[in-house]
Amino acid sequence: MSDSKYHKTVIINRAVSGSGKTTLSRCVTDALQAKGLTVTIHSTDEFFMQDGRYVFELDKLNAYHVKNLANFTADLKRGIDVVICDNMNLLPWQSQPYTDAARKYHYRIIFLNFLPRELEKHLAAQVVTEEKPDAHGLSKELLERFIQNFHDYNDLLCRSTVRDIRRHRVFVWNDVDKKAMDTGDLAQYFDADAVVTIHPNEYHDLKQTLADKVLKLLVASNEELKRHTSKKHYLLTWYGITDLRAALGLEPTDGPVLAALRTGNYTDVVILGYTNPNKSEEGFSSALRTEWEKLRVEPLETRLAYPRNKAQVMVDAVCNTEAGHTIFRNFIKEARLSVRVKFVPQVLSHLNDARAIDAAARKALHIALSDEDEKDITCFLSPGTPVMAYTWAMVSRMNPNLNLRVIASSDPRKPPEEIDLPKDLVAPPIIVKPTSAPTAFDVIIHLLGTDTNLPQYFSIVQFPAARHYFITSSESRRAELLRPLLPQSTTMETKIVNAFIPLATRKAVAAIIQSLPPTDRIGVNLTGGTKLMFAGGLNASNEFPNAEPFYFDIKQHNITFIRTGVVLPFKGVTTIDGFFIANGYTVSKAGYWQDKLVREERKELTLKLSSKLQLLGRLYQTQEFRAYKTTYWKPNAPFDFQWRNSRATLKGNKATLLLEGEALAVPDCTDFGDYLGGGWLEEYAYLQLRPFLKKGQIFDLRIGVEVFPAGKQQQPGEMPVGEFDCAFTDGKRLFMVECKAGVVKQEHIQKLENNLKTYGGIAAQGILLHAFPLDPKHKERISSSTSIRAVRVNELATDPNLLENILIPNGRR
Template identity: 25%
Template structure:
């Protein structure tokens, strides 16, 4: 058996089942032939607080116990123990950095066992000390809430390719004098080679099978066959889930129209070698023969081969599974929740790592288009006072827009100077100054006239919604939030009007793309048509369309069009309702 040097870092909120997971890991290692009595060590700071079968926490001893646990962990590495586990919560990158640094120093591979949190109520239930569970830690509700939040905020940093988000990925240290967390800047990624991602309802077999694969180093394949149809996201998720590493052969099995699918593979792999097998997607025998011919021609039988059978027709799935079974190779399928299943034994392997950027979704379906993301937080923040003032006077916005039609061409944004008063609200444009007043405050914005006009006729509401959703990024509920993203036709670069598509607001929770159209005035047919176009054009990405309106429509035809289009409509408690839509 190959020599093992493996460090496992548990990352989970208290009550996620880490104790059961550890026993499962131990059982899996026993089955694989590891002597768990001598070559399996678990190091947990919590163990120092155990008095008999009860957990007695003393914060005064916490730092000393952390240091002692780290020393014991280091000793196991020095002794060459094959499997060394850090069984702390490890929710934040800096909490486990000392352990992963030691693992690198002593040439250990690093695996994170990452368990998705349950509901707060379920975690609270596990913390109750009972006769049946005397060792429960009795962690408070406040700490559990913060732990769940921290798990979500930093979860995507298990993927080293995730860009650091300076809003969400902050590094904190404990300020002993003020007894609070202190922000010291941007954090780093978790240091890891493999991740075992478990849903909150995880099953023991998921851990066992994934751990066996890691130990055998079959998580990285030499060659992966992908059945492909018109939809592009199944291929994107497979390229993430099956680790298309440098020099991996990616073979795309497809029908006649294949240029776009090749482009997707090129965008989501770096140095993988991409090949094509064009087939009649409804001819079972032809597909099987073409796959076997390719394997024989390239001498692949001795290589580590996998089949991703998510895309394409059912005939393609059957053909691929037949060849995989015959040649005793692995076959996988990814469901609509991005869970990776082994078709050989019908076992859930893991949930695929999230995509943390809006642009990751867009580039799967934007061949020939340039993605322009120019969210300028400084500009948005400089107008917060004006944005809040306008929202506070939202009952006057409808009348304001009626008056603005006298001064502004809403097509070209050309405007005369104006001075409009509606009750206590006063809005005036004087050259490059937009002045807003009500009975509580006065705010002046300076800038280009076109930009000021775009702001007052609707841009302010987009920025208000953006600011309302921004805390969801900080909480890790939203991974990426963009305002006024544009898709631009590269071939029309010399023309002024070259935008192919503009989105008011886009965001992702890591697995779905959400498109928001913001309307501060009357909702018209063209606004519904814009969302309908987005849904048609980007339906392959599973985009969820949301209409956020300052005023709900009253016209029966407009209401029917919205209903027929199956859009989500929100007109109050924007952040709260968005969270509901994300959770499903």
């Protein structure tokens, strides 16, 4: 030993390829050698180097591992001061031969635990270039597996972790089959005296400081080393609706919070729960609770098949209440993690109550900081609302001295990734100004995602503005779809940013604002884009007093002004065209009632047919009618149907109809076959909805609307991409009515669901108007839908308030 004050030490690097472990190992080696210590590095990868390039050969891997271990052990025998194992060591049994050798020769063991970066950065590090001829060229699939392995076994660095046979299994390499085989055994813990966790955003700083940390550990007493090893790691997070659904057993995943706790090396967690003070605890009634308690013990397949509408009722009843908090706390407790849990309920006046959210975040941080033990602190952005995510980001960057980590996850099935928030992403705290909400702007800046343009369309309707800027990702070209919705005198520009780097959004918003006169009134629509775009956009907005950030709650039809907390109702729209145009379609057939004057002339006949469903059903079952259906849409196609003392004829534009011996007046028309086959039900639907149109409760009621992709020329005879029997808006949502005079099939329901999602977004509503009873399986599917309501024709006669209850729930308007 070069100096008796230093303990002989083995350093085990644990990292996914491309984390920078080899570079940092060299920095540590140089610094230790400068102190007079002898240091060697051993890496199996070195045996694959040929003329400066990395050439991997699977058949030689085991032999090279044996050689590397032999060289490593030889240096232990020689008494080298610090011996470094520079393999990936993702799994306990991969590092065990090296740690066993260290124990044999009485060396301390320090793990340098490099947390993975974003997958894209690991991929970029694999590219072989002139500057990096030794890059490994690993595939995306292999890196994804390595990252998953890292997170799955990461908690085994802590011996207080309860090992899980589902996650902590031992795999061994099978040379014959050339693949990893599951042994069924439970993995052992990593053998470490101390663990130094290296976060991706610390990489550059650690080139200078990591060696100092290692030197302190080399001279530390056993008691000091023990304290370092027992360093705590706090997770600060809200829990959201997906977490609650998981706790109720209605999700196939653990939810974001539990997934993060399972895959992260956390000792403590502070969980914030939104409490709605205006919500009654009685909503989760004894009957509903009993139903849930029966459901929760069912197999996962049964729980996931539970009707969606019933599940939503259950979630709505219990969310944001003490009953919901209790269910979630028990859910975390039943996971049996070795994590201390502190649950903090927080009353919010509304979902985006910025001041209360900020106070809750600071309370959670104070709980962690009041713990006198050494600790790391991580803030989790993903659960909760964008305002909650933004607040965590701001808390982390307004306290740079605390070195708070920030993580986010777009998929609960995968471990969260650390977000590298720039340290200068800091702005003054949100200041509540005693001003009224604006009604117009000179300029509006929109954050635009890839799913829908409706929040931007609503903003254009709500606030007159002379200029619009759209900040979007390089993958999105949706901004141009909004141009037709802007007034002719309005200008627009698009700015491309990386949607997952908040600083990029912040710079783009700030650059736009700085380019404008300081007297301009600027609105910043934060509704679209990712949560990280939201964070960057709100951050930039707070730097400029003339910028007003706002957020659309699409489902509640409200606008929240984030600085003041003022909530205003959405002004609303009075035409359905904008819904289609905003999503990239043009209306190729307007579908106005008056386009066919005969509709009004035969309205009495239409109402009469609605009471003759059994007779029409018999017509639809005749062989003659079924054969005619292939041609009845053609004008002037003659027919003569006779059935059950009834007869229907068409010759030219002359039509007759006899139902059970009663002659009904039919005005001249050429579409009588189309009408008789189901067109009558579309007209009946229109007539039932028209009173709501006249009262101003719905707007722009249409019949037979057709749409075609914007920018494409519809050729003669070319079918539209979308056809809608009836469509209208209540001023805030798009409604579609699918009419079925015959048998309802699975594809009819699927068509309506697809149309609602494609053209109307998450708030769109559909009505399936059907003449005959539904198949039980179709009825079950519709009952589980939150966007479709099935209505049978005879129900409209027996319940005069049925449509009103659908269109105007809870007496709204």
